[in-house]
Structure formats: C-alpha cells, structure tokens
Amino acid sequence: xxxxxxxxLLTQFATQLKVKIEKELAEFxxxxxxxxxxxxxxxxxxxxxxxxxxxxxxxxPTTNKMVKSLEKNQFVFTKTCKLDKRSVxxxxxxKGLGIRPEIEEKWKNIENSVTNTLSLTEQIVLKDLFIKxxxxxFNAES
Numbered sequence: 001x002x003x004x005x006x007x008x009l010l011t012q013f014a015t016q017l018k019v020k021i022e023k024e025l026a027e028f029x030x031x032x033x034x035x036x037x038x039x040x041x042x043x044x045x046x047x048x049x050x051x052x053x054x055x056x057x058x059x060x061p062t063t064n065k066m067v068k069s070l071e072k073n074q075f076v077f078t079k080t081c082k083l084d085k086r087s088v089x090x091x092x093x094x095k096g097l098g099i100r101p102e103i104e105e106k107w108k109n110i111e112n113s114v115t116n117t118l119s120l121t122e123q124i125v126l127k128d129l130f131i132k133x134x135x136x137x138f139n140a141e142s
Contacts, residue, residue, distance in 0.1 A: 017114060024106045029032055029073050033058070034066045035103065038075065041092050042100055048087050051077075070096070076078055 002008050016079040021032040030038075040047060047055070053063040067090055070076045075140035081087035115123050 017110075020110060020114070022109055025103075028103070030075075030103075031066075031069070033062075034070055034075075037063070037066055037070060037090070038092075038096060038100075038103065041090060041096065042077065046089050046091050048081070048089050050087070053089060075099070091137075 001093075018032050021035070025032065036062060037052055040052055042053045049063050049067060050060060052067070053060045056063070058066075067076060067078065070090075072076060074093055076090050077093055078088050078090055081089055102109065115126070
C-alpha cells in the first residue's frame with residue numbers, strides 16, 4: 001500500500017537521486033547539500049550564512065557545518081561582517097569559482113540521465129509540478 005503512495009515514490013526517487021549526485025560530486029569532495037551553497041554563491045557571492053540558510057532551506061547550524069567543510073576544501077572563505085560582528089559572510093575562492101563549469105556540466109548530465117525517458121511535455125509538467133509543490137509547501141519565507 002505505502003509503496004504506491006506519491007510520498008513513498010518521491011522519497012524513493014529523492015534518495016536514489018541523492019546517491020547519484022553524491023557519486024558524481026565525489027571527485028570534487030562535495031556532498032549533495034553543499035552544492036546548493038555553491039549555487040547560491042555563484043548567483044550572489046558574499047552572502048551571510050543566515051541568508052544562505054534561508055535560500056537553501058536548512059537550519060543555520062547545518063549551513064555552518066556545510067560552510068566549514070567547503071572552507072576546509074578551499075571552495076569558500078568566511079569573513080565577519082564589519083558592520084554587524086555577529087554576521088558571517090561567505091565568499092567563493094578561485095577554486096570555488098573555477099569548478100562551476102564542471103559542476104554545471106555534471107548537473108545537466110545527471111538531469112538528462114534521470115529524465116531521458118520522459119517526453120519534453122512530461123519534463124515540463126514535472127518541472128511545473130515541482131515548482132508548485134515547492135512554492136506552496138517549502139517557501140524560503142515560511
């Protein structure tokens with residue numbers, strides 16, 4: 001019974017997809033959650049850890065842990081904000097900037113490998129459904 005529910009199927013897919021992403025990113029010493037920090041910094045470098053937490057929808061302690069790991073692997077560095085000493089900003093290093101083309105290529109390849117059996121229409125519908133579900137249930141402002 002549970003195996004046919006949307007939640008079960010989606011969770012099973014998400015788990016398998018996370019494993020696939022982890023394998024693809026292993027050569028960079030990145031974990032699947034960390035990539036979302038890089039995605040955000042590629043859009044807007046120098047974000048505060050609090051803003052990163054809001055954007056990627058994880059708790060500040062989890063963001064802090066991911067940032068420390070990214071810092072250890074020299075993808076980012078942190079600086080305390082001059083105006084607000086409680087705020088820590090995260091910046092890309094040249095290494096963090098430099099891996100972007102390779103990561104984007106791998107990301108596209110992963111997406112293609114999991115959607116290649118879907119028609120273009122099915123891909124558009126699936127994307128629209130995920131956007132709607134995320135917007136209605138997991139909004140960063142909630």
